[in-house]
Amino acid sequence: MKNERKRIQDLKQLSAYLDGELNLASRQQLEIRLSHEPALRAKLENLHTAKVLLSRLPRQQAPRNFTLTPDMVPVQRRAHKPLFTTLKLATSLAAILLVILVGFEFLVIDNLQGRMAMAPEAVMEVATFADEPTPEPLILWADPPQGLGQAEMDVDAFSEPVVELEVAPPDVDPPEEPVLEEEEPLSDEPLSDEPLSDEPLSVPKEKSEPRPKQDMLILGINPDQGGEIIERSVPASYMEEMPRSQPGTLRLIQYALAIIFLTGGLTLWALYHRQ
Amino acid sequence: MDEQALIQDALEGNLDAFNSLVLHYQDMTYNVAYRIMGEPDAAGDATQEAFISAYKKLAQYRGGSFKAWLLRIVTNACYDELRRRQRQPVTPLKPELDDGEILENPFWIEDDAPTPEEQSEDSELLTAIKHCINELDFKFRTVLVLVDVEGLDYETAAEAVGTPLGTVKSRLARAREKVQSCLQGFRELLPDLFRLNGEESA
Numbered sequence: 001m002k003n004e005r006k007r008i009q010d011l012k013q014l015s016a017y018l019d020g021e022l023n024l025a026s027r028q029q030l031e032i033r034l035s036h037e038p039a040l041r042a043k044l045e046n047l048h049t050a051k052v053l054l055s056r057l058p059r060q061q062a063p064r065n066f067t068l069t070p071d072m073v074p075v076q077r078r079a080h081k082p083l084f085t086t087l088k089l090a091t092s093l094a095a096i097l098l099v100i101l102v103g104f105e106f107l108v109i110d111n112l113q114g115r116m117a118m119a120p121e122a123v124m125e126v127a128t129f130a131d132e133p134t135p136e137p138l139i140l141w142a143d144p145p146q147g148l149g150q151a152e153m154d155v156d157a158f159s160e161p162v163v164e165l166e167v168a169p170p171d172v173d174p175p176e177e178p179v180l181e182e183e184e185p186l187s188d189e190p191l192s193d194e195p196l197s198d199e200p201l202s203v204p205k206e207k208s209e210p211r212p213k214q215d216m217l218i219l220g221i222n223p224d225q226g227g228e229i230i231e232r233s234v235p236a237s238y239m240e241e242m243p244r245s246q247p248g249t250l251r252l253i254q255y256a257l258a259i260i261f262l263t264g265g266l267t268l269w270a271l272y273h274r275q
Numbered sequence: 276m277d278e279q280a281l282i283q284d285a286l287e288g289n290l291d292a293f294n295s296l297v298l299h300y301q302d303m304t305y306n307v308a309y310r311i312m313g314e315p316d317a318a319g320d321a322t323q324e325a326f327i328s329a330y331k332k333l334a335q336y337r338g339g340s341f342k343a344w345l346l347r348i349v350t351n352a353c354y355d356e357l358r359r360r361q362r363q364p365v366t367p368l369k370p371e372l373d374d375g376e377i378l379e380n381p382f383w384i385e386d387d388a389p390t391p392e393e394q395s396e397d398s399e400l401l402t403a404i405k406h407c408i409n410e411l412d413f414k415f416r417t418v419l420v421l422v423d424v425e426g427l428d429y430e431t432a433a434e435a436v437g438t439p440l441g442t443v444k445s446r447l448a449r450a451r452e453k454v455q456s457c458l459q460g461f462r463e464l465l466p467d468l469f470r471l472n473g474e475e476s477a
Contacts, residue, residue, distance in 0.1 A: 066297055
């Protein structure tokens with residue numbers, strides 16, 4: 001195996017040497033070997049003989065003219081040229097746009113939908129309240145889920161209470177500025193079911209609002225409806241921004257581009273092969 | 276002949292311009308096709324197909340050696356023609372004698388008279404060389420014809436067959452060796468000057 005490889009290598013070198021295709025170093029190296037190896041020299045002579053004999057083959061003249069006639073080839077290149085160029089351009093553009101839009105769909109829209117899917121309950125709530133935006137809360141104890149369902153939505157905001165709250169009753173004169181009294185710093189401990197302490201506010205218990213469930217986040221109080229507790233908020237601005245028809249429009253554009261691409265490609269192929 | 280101007284005119288639909296190129300290259304093209312195919316009819320068909328194909332694909336010519344580009348089309352046409360002939364062998368006739376025996380070789384169809392090409396190669400030595408070339412595989416034969424018969428340099432040959440330079444070197448070396456080995460069987464035909472040293476080369 002190794003000998004065969006060496007033999008082929010020698011053969012290549014000898015053949016290239018005959019044609020003057022060896023570089024200087026390889027040529028000098030081979031010439032040294034040739035001066036010492038009679039078998040290699042004999043091989044070179046045989047190759048040279050074969051090359052000389054092959055070059056002695058007479059050149060054949062064409063037995064006839066091979067010129068083309070119009071019936072052999074359709075002479076329509078000039079007529080097709082503008083159409084070709086336009087079609088090529090349109091097809092290429094359609095392909096590029098299609099790739100960009102498909103990429104946009106996968107990278108951006110699917111990403112958003114994936115985030116929404118992480119909070120299915122929140123999405124359901126948005127769907128429920130999407131037709132009717134709720135008013136902005138007057139008092140906020142926690143960040144409202146603005147842009148619910150958007151990228152900045154924090155799912156944990158719905159599941160864990162942030163602060164322990166005490167709600168001022170509607171018949172008490174509301175302060176000009178909402179006052180938030182925190183008894184303790186933020187704590188991760190779950191809220192207890194014990195009744196709220198009366199110490200911070202001297203409000204009769206029977207007039208106070210029903211105490212919210214502990215796992216329910218109170219976002220604020222609706223001033224238009226007698227201080228009703230707002231548990232969730234869907235800002236009107238979010239309603240406007242909600243891209244309801246975007247995927248459908250995008251898909252339509254993609255279909256149109258795909259049709260242009262396929263039609264253009266097929267037409268180009270047909271025109272090319274008709275020539 | 277302004278080759279590039281003719282190519283440009285042909286690209287714009289000027290068939291006469293392309294035919295000027297055909298007239299300039301048809302001998303070379305036919306010679307290469309003949310040495311690759313080994314017989315004149317097939318060479319003629321391959322040459323005609325090559326020129327038609329070249330006209331259709333002229334828009335794909337991206338500069339460089341037009342000769343090498345054309346030779347590449349010719350070698351492809353030869354390859355296609357060889358494959359076509361292998362799929363559809365020519366001797367479909369099954370003549371019968373009076374007793375119903377089928378003759379395998381319709382001898383009366385064959386023309387024993389030498390063709391013009393054979394007349395020009397009446398020497399037995401040339402016939403032997405031709406035989407040895409035809410014994411080679413297509414890829415070896417093509418490189419050998421381009422370099423040793425047509426006289427192309429390695430680079431143009433590599434461009435013509437669409438392979439790297441090293442592949443051309445390797446194929447050429449092995450093709451020469453095979454031809455040399457084949458010619459050992461025709462030693463008595465070789466002039467003294469060209470007697471091959473078969474013992475030492477084995």
